[in-house]
Amino acid sequence: MHASTKESTSPKQFFLQIITKICLLSIATLPLTHTVMAQEITITTTLSTIDNILINPDIGITEHHSFNIKNDPWWNKPTHPETSVVYFRWYWEELEPQKGQYNFKLVDDTINQAAALGKTTVIRFMTMAGVDEVYYSNSPNAGKKILGIPCWLKQKIDPNTIGETCADDNSYTVDYKNPVFKKNLKRFLTAMGERYNNNPNILRLDVGLVGTWGEWNLASHKGYERPTLGNHGYTDADLLPFPKMMKEAFPNKTLLMYLGSNDENILSHSTQRNYGWRADCIGDWELGWNHMEHGYPATFEHAQGLGNNHNSYPDPKFLQRWKKAPVDFEICYTVDEWAAKKDIYTVEKVKQTFDTALDMHTSLLNLKSGNIPEIYQPLLDxxxxxxxxxxxxxTVEVTSNFKAGSPFLISSSWKNTGVAPSYNNYPVVWRLRDRNNNVIDYFETNNDIRHWLPADNKEDISPQYTQKNSFTLPENITDDHYFLDVALVKPNTQQAAIELGVEGVRQDKWHHVKSIYLMNKS
Known part of the structure; x- marks a missing residue:
């Protein structure tokens, strides 16, 4: 017979050939072995989700004039949640006691103390307090009535202030139309902006320049029966300069406009220009007029141009602006005070409060740094x-021949199962660790997670975002097992910033994804 002639194969030999081919095929699809692979293959890993509460940057519950109220050794509220953000607001007179002399130390110390705890700060500058309100005991002005504006300015714009001192009386209602007031406020904001506009530890600022407590109304000074600015003679032309001067002073910072009322149009004018918005008194279910059933619905309608009052700057997309700029809330009263009125603040009503915040796609909720009564704890969790x-x-798909210097392709699928995007970018970075936990390489993606939106409604399934990245394995690989990790990092670092809602988190907040076997070129 010639060499090319086919020989007959016995059934036993045929069976052995089939088994051998099956074994070889199985080995070829297992990248975790020491087998040399000439062709690229793909490994797919599916990660398991977790149901834990995650303490992540820029979101959750914010401290209110405290830094770590849950664990404060002198004044703690042990049932208050862990936080990543602190909230402070100051009156103008605290920050510019003499014209042109700024108390930067007060702001600096606050921001730095928060940063030392790994937290960012939200700030509000205010110009007027409620009548007869005084500074708290921890203030240098403790016991003194709060003027709001500096005394030196009050002497210029209040005809009843005579002499070089201001009486211990804060009944004066600021005239927000006064050009001298506006000129000096703009100068003050310019000084603040020059110092803090690029400070990375400031998360955002409220536009709280107008009205009692910075809430864009004249409550206390004009009573509480419709104390709105619009009802007391203020026009759009009077009020529009205030958000504008904040933007000019802080062009690189996220700004939040106050919700206001349906008597003004400043909110919708601002949200069309990429300001976020915030509202106080969420959870107010008091009998009669209240924010939840009356104030909020009317203002939301007005902002969209749907209410009974004319809006010169309607924003039909007002309820969709959360996709680009944040929404924050602050509760009315404290949660302990809610619990003291269980006939009004039932479990069902408090759940409705939290659901409303989620439906509005909120990122931060201010609970006034108070305790959380046990009855409401499951709702808050x-x-x-x-x-x-x-x-x-x-899921993560890795495609490679797993040799040193070869292409290393990663396709990953992500979801945002929260209710808001991240308004700051924390890029995805991958890394390889060896068996001794030494990092042998980082793979940067330069992606932007700000585009990873959640579902429009919290009950809906979140959209999936697939990211495909191509890297090259390092040359210094030896035949061994390595670990593939992933993190959402602080920009321009390899420092993991965000804990993911999946298993595998390590002590440094990186997440272990897969163990893979890599080989050198030989």
């Missing part, structure tokens, strides 16, 4: 698992 963003890495 559920809220904390949804507020702001919550990123889940679902």
């Amino acid at each position: 559920d809220f904390l698992k949804k507020v702001g963003y919550r990123f889940e890495l679902n």
Whole structure:
């Protein structure tokens, strides 16, 4: 017979050939072995989600004039949630006691103390307090009535202030039309902006320049029966300069416009220009007129141009602006005070409060740094698992021949199962660790997670975002097992910033994804 002639194969030999081919095929699809692979293959990993409360940057519950109220050794509220953001607001007179002399130390110390705890700061500058309100005991002005504006300015614009001192009386109602007031306020904001506009530890600022407590109304000074600015003679032309001067002073910072009322149009004018918005008194279910059933619905309608009052600057997309700029809330009263009125603040009503915040796609909720009564704790825990963003890495596909210097392709699928995007970018970075936990390489993606939106409605399924990245394995690989990790990092670093809603988190907040076997070129 010639060499090319086919020989007959016995059934036993045929069976052995089939088994051998099956074994070889199985080995070829297992990248975790020491087998040399000439062709690229793909490994797919599916990660398991977790139901934990995650403490992540820029979202959740914010401290209110405290830094770590849950664990403060002198004044603690042990049931208050862990936080990543602190909230402070100051009156103008505290920050510019003499014209041109600024108390930067007060702001600096606050920001730095928060940063030392890994927290960012939200700030509000205010110009007027409620009548007869005094500074608290921890202030250098303790016991003194709050003027709001500096005394030196009050002497210029209040005809009843005579002499070089201001009486201990804060009944004066600021005239927000006064050109001298506006000129000096703009100068003050310019000084603040020059110092803090590029400070990375300031998360955002409220536009709280107008009205009692910076809430864009004249409550206390004009009573509480419709104390709105529009009802007391203020026009759009009078009020529009205030958000504008904040933007000019802080062009690089996120600004939040106050919700206001349906008697003004400044909110919708601002949201069309990429300001976020915030509202106080969420959770107000008091008998008669209240914010939840009356104030909020009327203002939301007005902002969209749907209310009974004319709006010169309607924003039909007002309820969709959360996709680009944040929404923050602050509760009315304290949660302890809610619990003292259980006939009004039932479990069902408090759940409705938290659901409203989620439906509005909020990122931060201010609970006034108070305790959380046990009756409401499960509601808050559920809220904390949804507020702001919550990123889940679902599947990871790695394609390579797993040799040193070869292409290394990663396709990853992500979801945001929270209710808001991240308004700051924390890029995805991958890394390889060896068996001794030494990092042998980082793979940067330069992606932008700000585009990872959640579902429009909290009950809906979140959209999936697939990211495909191509890298090259390092040359210094030896035949061994390595670990593939992933993190959402602080920009321009390899420092993991965000804990994902999946298993595998390590002590440094990086998430372990897969163990893979890599080989050198030989």
